Amino acid sequence: MIKSYGDFGIKDFINHEFLSSYKKIYIPNEVLKNGDLTIHIKSVAQNAIFYVLEKSGLNFTVLKAKRVNLNDGENIVDMEYSTSGNGSEYFGYYARGYYKITGGKGFYETGSEDTTYDYVSGQTIITTDNTIGTPSVFDLGAYPEYQTKIKDEISKLNTEFAQLNDDFNSLPSLTSQPSINLTDYKTPQYSEISEPVGFVGRWFDKTINGFACKVTINQGSEFYFKVKGTTSINVNFELNSALETPYFAYSIDGSPMTRQLITNPTLLAVTTDEHIVRVVIDGITETEDKWVGEKGVAFKNVTVGVGGTITGVLPKNRKIMFFGDSITEGVRVLNMEATANGNSGSGAYPFVTCENLNAISYRVGFGAQGVTNGGSGGVPEVLPMLDLMTSTRPAPYYEPDLIVLNHGTNDGPGTSEDFIAKYNAV
Structure with missing residues (x-):
């Protein structure tokens, strides 16, 4: 198996020192990639629910829900779910979690007065947008980990190689010696x-x-x-x-x-x-x-x-x-x-x-x-x-x-x- 991580890689939770005031559903503003999904989260001891969701505007449809008992500190939650990486999948959690106020991309959440949280597959969660304004740089203390099979990666690389080969073969042949200048190979840095x-x-x-x-x-x-x-x-x-x-x-x-x-x-x-x-x-x-x-x-x-x-x-x-x-x-x-x-x-x-x-x-x-x-x-x-x-x-x-x-x-x-x-x- 090959491991990979989300947009921020492996987060060092030492800087996620603020604890959310309310226990409600939080959804990090990060599209999930392809692979078997595991969630890392910094939490207090509590009962929680984790979700795999499909986004449409500010509405999220539940694809998978999983109840978990969290310990104080870092927790690892195997979602037992393979994400497709189609650009619409997100993860969320019903819990009080930690966060930091810089370096992130914001999040979506349900209202603090919303007592509905026990969603099941097929149900829709309506959220508010915290990817704009002051919370737009908040970084929730959670990140995804993916595992993919080596043979899947090889198949993907073979497909990409075949496409590159086709592109190369479609290039027109050179009829004369190309003129090469030093400035043609300047790399913007x-x-x-x-x-x-x-x-x-x-x-x-x-x-x-x-x-x-x-x-x-x-x-x-x-x-x-x-x-x-x-x-x-x-x-x-x-x-x-x-x-x-x-x-x-x-x-x-x-x-x-x-x-x-x-x-x-x-x-x-x-x-x-x-x-x-x-x-x-x-x-x-x-x-x-x-x-x-x-x-x-x-x-x-x-x-x-x-x-x-x-x-x-x-x-x-x-x-x-x-x-x-x-x-x-x-x-x-x-x-x-x-x-x-x-x-x-x-x-x-x-x-x-x-x-x-x-x-x-x-x-x-x-x-x-x-x-x-x-x-x-x-x-x-x-x-x-x-x-x-x-x-x-x-x-x-x-x-x-x-x-x-x-x-x-x-x-x-x-x-x-x-x-x-x-x-x-x-």
């Missing part, structure tokens, strides 16, 4: 985070137009997230510029960047499958009052269609930190205007470099800035700027894999001695 969006670059919290926002004055700053269960995605900004309206660029699942004004938040429609979205702050006018006035781009939030989910992600690729001038910032990449319309963070050298190295850029660049003189937007020379995001905001500690310093173009008016001394200090 992301880690999920608890926040809805993952930020790269220098971002700080600030209230803009009455909304809590993440603000950056740096063209080329980025953020990442993934969505599922929606066809619509809006990336919402608040206007935080005194000159031209800024631009952002985005890529869905590694597609070419699409550029649009921050006042146009709607991205291209997607399927309801999972998609990873990368957003780059692409165009800010060079002369915005960045350093003292903190003018730039203010990101508010991401919104999706009803039923969709948003999860923050961050790239695990190597990170390169760039300090530089207008060349690093991406000034006049699209045309000869040093405005939001002519500038492009996704067209600048740091972005292109990192695309070819399968790395991520952390960018701090300001036009006209140098080692010996300040630059556009009121920024000071390089050395006092290294540890500041704006005139009053310290930059958080960041540890890249590589640092690139691209300065000197704007240091012509200074002396060689002054440049050498300040460059070495940097």
